[in-house]
Amino acid sequence: MGSLYSEQLTWLHAVPAYAKLIALALLGTGLFFTDQQHTLLVASVCCLCVFLSLGQATTKTKPFLVGLAIACALIAIFHAYQQRLDLAIITVLRLVSTSLMGVALTLTTRYSDLLHVFERLLSPLKHIGISSEQLALQLALMLRFTEHFFVLWRRLDEAHRLRTGKSGAFKILAPLTIQMLVAARRVADALHLRLRR
């Protein structure tokens, strides 16, 4: 399972993950509480400049950018139709700023670095029984089995196609789910032996 992280190094890769997360949180909150078009325009231009400064690293974000453009266009048309052009501008500027910064953070921050920040953030929850190490283990298990279940789905689909000449579509959802539940029982036994809990 690949991450959206870009191996093409940029200046933003050098900024620590926690600093980028704090910046994103402050930006998102700040933009949410302002309705001033000038402020939002300046923020959007700054965010766009930061995003464009990442150069080649942004190439893999094309599908996301297309989706964002469509969403912005739809919202703008919706508000313009209601004679609320000011609201259209404010909403689109907010969306563009926060989305571009979110994507920039994802592109320039390794999965492991973000996980480390999340673990640090979750560490106070240890007192109420939520372990940050458990989160890491669960993420690892999830990623391992995403690939496994995808292969399983393809096998089931192929088998159905051979039998009927058509794709399995929703008919293989139940067998896939049952296989998942059976696999979970096996994994639980293995974890019990290893973790003793």
Add this chain to the structure above:
Amino acid sequence: MHNSSRSLALVSLFAALIAVFGLIPKIDLPLGVPITLQTLGVMLAGCLLGPKRALQALMLFLAAVALGLPLLSGGRGGLGVFFAPASGYLIGWPVGAFVTGLIMALLPTAAPRSAAISAFVASAVGGLLVVHVFGVVGLVNIANLSWEQALMGTLVFVPGDLIKCALCATVVHTVARGLPDWRFGG
């Protein structure tokens, strides 16, 4: 019974199943209506895992998305998706799964048929109603739509989601027959 290991495995593997639902191409129903499966995963999580584990599975899945993994349908992921107009629906997933599980735990599930009917009701309330309420709140706050506009926008997806509730009931019915000792609703 090693409950902690069981929870850990179920939560992780169900989150993986929801991720796979995002990788499966859209399914065309007989009338040509295309549906994507990840919201079905929300409904199934509640029905099969119970409220607490379903909530954890969806939180884990969204944490993986936030960490940048392209697990949402269409290969989307990263923090940017939480600022998009439809992010209300995403945030509603864990709550929807929790409510689905809560209702499933209260309804009869002893026989496959009763489990399927309960699953339909639970997923219609949790996976459909609750998720759409969050979606509408998101559209109002992020896309600045009025309540009426947001409601009209979300109603378009209700027929497709009702089909998913029926699919969820069918899967639960098959699981009840295939794994008779499975405890629905946790």
